[in-house]
Structures are given as C-alpha cells and as structure tokens.
Amino acid sequence: MAVANLLGNLKKSAIAALWLAFLTLPVMVIRVDTVEKTVTWRWMHLAYMLVGSFVLAVAWHFLMDRRDRGAANRDSGGGETQSALSLWLENPSVMRPLMAFGLLVAVAFPWVFSMYQTNILISALIYVVLGLGLNITVGLAGLLDLGYVAFYAVGAYAYALLNHHFQLGFWTVLPLGAILGAFFGILLGFPVLRLRGDYLAIVTLGFGQIVRLVLENWSAFSNGPAGISNISRPGLFGVTYGVDQATTYIYYIMLALVVLTIFVTARLKDSRIGRAWLALREDEIACQAMGIDNTRAKLMAFALGATLASLMGVVFAAKTTYINPASFTFMESAMILAIVVLGGMGSVLGVILGAFLLILLPEYMRAFSEYRMLIFGATMILVMVFRPQGLIRAKRKVYKINTEAA
C-alpha cells in the first residue's frame, strides 16, 4: 500500500516535471541574441528545471499525504493529534528552564552583541507585543482587524507631537498613549459592532487607510510625508543618554513591556473575559444567548488590542527618533496579521514565535532580500495548506476539579 502510493507519487511527479520542463522550454532553454543573431540552446537549464520541479512535486505529494493521513486519524476518533513540538513545550519541566534561559539570554543580550543586533531585536520585540495585541482582537475575539497599524500610528504620533510641541517626555506620554489608543480602539469599535467577517475586515481596512491618509495630507498637524524628526529618546529622571546607551535602555524597556504583555495576555486568555471573547469568536448568537454582553466584549477586545499597539507606537517613535506616515502602511497591518496567523491564532507562544520568525529571518537573510516577498508569500501559502492552525495550536486550559465539592 505504502509502496504503491510512493510509486504513484513518483510517477505523478515525473509527469509533472516533464510537462513543466516542456512548457518552459522556450523561455528557459532557447536564447536568441538579436544583436549577434545567434541562438543558444541551454540544455543544462532543462535539466535544472526537470530535477527542481521533480523534487518539489515529490515533496508536495509527500506533505499532502501526510496531511490527509493526519486528518483521517482525527476523524476516526483518535483525538487531537499533537505535534511533537507542542507536546514537548507543554511539559513544565521543559518549559520552565527554557523560559528562564530565554529571559537570561534576553537580559544579557545587549552586553554580548552589538548595537546593530540589539536594534534588530528591539524591532522584533515591538512586533511581539503588536502580535500579542492583535491576537486579542483577531485570535481570541475573532474580530478581523486589517487596520491595526492605525493604532500603532496613533501612539507614535502622540509621542512625536506631544514631544515636539510640549516637550513631554517618554514616560509621561507612555500612559497617555495607552489611554489614547484605548480611546481610538473604542472609537473604531462602535461603528463596527454590528459587522462581522468580511464586512468588518473592509471597514477596519478603511479605518487604517484613513488614519494614514490624514497623517500624510494634514501637513499643518502632522507635517505630512516629511514626518517628524528629532523626537527625544527616553530619559530617566532628567538623565539623557547617548545613542548607544539609549538603545540599551530602550531594549530593557521593551523587554519589560514584552514580559508584562505576555503576563497579561496569558492570564486574560483563561479568565472570564477571555472565555467570553472565545465564545464570541465561536458563535456570536449563542454567546449572546448565554448572557454575554457582545457589545462590551467587542469593545474591550478592540480597546485592549489598540492600547498595546499604541504603547508600541510610543516606543517606536522613541527608538527611531523620526517617524513619517510611510511606517504605517497596510503592509504593516498585513505583517502583524501574518505573525498572528502563522504563529497560531489565540496561542501566546505561537505569536511570539511567529513574530521572531517573520521579523528576524528577513533581517538575517538580507542576501535574499530581493525575493523577500516571494518567500513570504510562499511560506504563508504552505503554512495555510499544511498547518492552518498555525505553528502552535492554541490549547485550552485543563481545569483541575475539586471533586469533593458538594
């Protein structure tokens, strides 16, 4: 059975490879030089094409078979199949030391590595928080928000403008930005309360564009596409730092914010509110019929997600000291959404992993930067086909029950 299957796959792959090689023959093999008036036949390219497409086809069939077998297992009542990775990570005796080690590395990082590396890691950490924030709105509450970056812009511009006009410092604006973010979250939340699915996505997409266009065109307010420069770096009790020290300082601020966000979102996930969000995502009508105030739950999800994005905006402005509307395009929203979807909707650990993968890999693979969007797109397609639940599947808490209770 397995052998027959394998042979079948090999045959199918061979036919696919031959066909593709034939189709691409004129493009890949024949080269006409119009100046020299010569025709070169590059037969090696045909071989590349054959081998390459054959290998890809075999891999594709193998993965597809594996996926179908997994689905069959699930259907026949085998329960949820767990990936080895997530099983391993769930074991507390693995998880605890791993977390401690991770934190230790994180704390030591700026002393061991260069400023350049630290800066990259700050970006990654910012995206971790953005991902976790969007995870509340999209992953837990199921409200597809395609304009998330607008809240990020709100925070960034709040700091830039308040700093520029009133010389307010980082630590003053940080809470202000959070409040402003929550306000904008609720502002967006109200008109979209009745919408869901596609409609919600379109409205939030529009909201994101509106915020960017306002920033771009209302020059008197935001200085337009030229942006705002000379934003102060964070200080501490009147002490101001040089570039290097400031980077380290921001790094530690970011690290603290990441730890705080993880703590908050992980606890929220298994709380009364978190359950209400999940119920909202799963079945809105049943959720309301069971006594949950949909309006409140939705607004809370929007507000919390927006608060985190806005906080990150403040940090981002302080880190780069220069912002302009180009940093807040739809591409950013899509990126953050990709982090959430790739990592695993609703899974805190998954989103963290997703953020690191999607932000750090392009940084360290600059050699392939021309193919960045190509690889990005292909990765997303592959993940959606073979692992639609994301890298790490969100798991619900297993409750310990006090059976003696009357």
Place this chain on the structure above:
Amino acid sequence: MEQTQNAVLSVRNMSMNFGGLRALSDVDVEVRSGEIVALIGPNGAGKTTFFNCITGIYTPSEGQVLAYPTNGRKMRADGARSDGVRINGMRTNLVCELGMARTFQNIRLFPSMTALENVMIGRHCRTRAGILGAVLRGPKARREEQEVVDRSYQLLKKVGLEKVANEYSRNLPYGAQRRLEIARALATEPFLLLLDEPAAGMNPQETLELKEMVIRIREEFQVSVLLIEHDMKMVMSLSDRIYVMEYGRVISTGTPAEVSADPQVIRAYLGEESDA
C-alpha cells in the same frame, strides 16, 4: 387574556412580520411556574421564530412578552409578585440574565472550548470579574473563578458529562452535545428553560433518558420548561400542557389528551380528508 396567578411567562397577541411575510400572528402562550409546556406543529409553523422572539433575537412586531422571574431577581421587596418584566425588544443577553435560558435546534456550542468551559460561559452573567481581576488574580477573583469551575463541574455531573469535562466540545458525540447545551443553559440559573428540539437526532433510548433528565432538572432546579419537540411519544408523556402551532398561529392548546383529540390538530398533522 386573563393572567393566571402563577405564570412565569406570558405572551399576548404576539405577531412577527418579516417584510410581507407573517411568521407569527396573534400568538398567546403562557407558561406557569413548574410546568413543562410543549410547543408542537409541522415544520415551518413558526416555533423557532417564537423562541427567537421571546429571547430577544428578534423583536416581535406586535404584542407583549412578559416574564415573571421567580428566581429572586426583580421581585418586589414585599415578596409580592412584580407586574412582570416586558421583554419584547430586550437584548438577548439581558433576557438570559433575567433568567430565560435556551438551547438551539441545530446545536450551537463553542466547538474549540472544552465541555467545562462551555458550561463556564453560562456562569458569565452571574459573575463579575473584570480585566483587573483576571490579570491580578486577587483572592476575590480567584474565589469566584474556583466557584465557577466547581459549579460548572457539578452541572456537567448532572447531565452525565463529568468524564469528558476537559474534552473539546466538537469532539463529543451528538447526544452529549445536546446534553452539554442543557447544562450550559442551566449554568445561567434560569427560572425558565427553553429547549428547541432537544431530542432531534436521538435514538429512542437516548430520548427516554433525555425525558427523564428534563423531569429531574425541573425538580432539582425549580425551573419551568418550554420545549419545541417533534417526537410525539416524548411530548405526550412529558408535558403538562401543549400548544399546537400551524402557519404561525396557535390552533389548539390543552393537556396532551385534549390536544391529541382535537380535530384541528389531527387535520394539521394528517391532512384533510378528501371527502366527508
């Protein structure tokens, strides 16, 4: 229509129009304290529409829906019955909070939550913990959470699902999903339980068990029950009173014996005789 002394739900002259379509017209239904009342009728008679109207999913076009909660809330201080709470047009979650909990014809559980969590959702409107409580987990929030877990587990036990408490509800067998929906509804501490075809898709044995469970639940939780059902054997042996609907109207009402002898009902179910 005169109001009976111990009614918990009284629907008067309720009509529901969808554009030009009159789904319900002048429906009068009353459920008294501790009663099991069945709503029967051919497909498309408007039974589920009726449920949706009294639970706030639709707002009735005309008529009154009055609830008289018996579970302590909204009672007058002197212990006398209040004049009833007008619930047509009330938001669905508030109707539930008032004490009317329902199940759905096509099961609507939360598939990627565990059985226990599904029941815990029912406790939502009876608990208060907010964001701060969730994040800080102070003693009060912890106590409340533990209470939610314990009570939900007890409810699972009542419907015989305690062994699968931590299973995802999507993985439960069909009959178990139906019972889980009932447990979830009970978690909201209702005075009136609304069951929309609870026996649909069940085999005779399961139907029998369900019937016994409904009777047990009425005793134990002091609830009244209004159910939509197609299984005549179950309806006839379970209900105290029956309302028969056809084309959006109540065509007959009374005890099971009265209703089954009503020529109107026989006509609705078996069709008119071609020649008299």
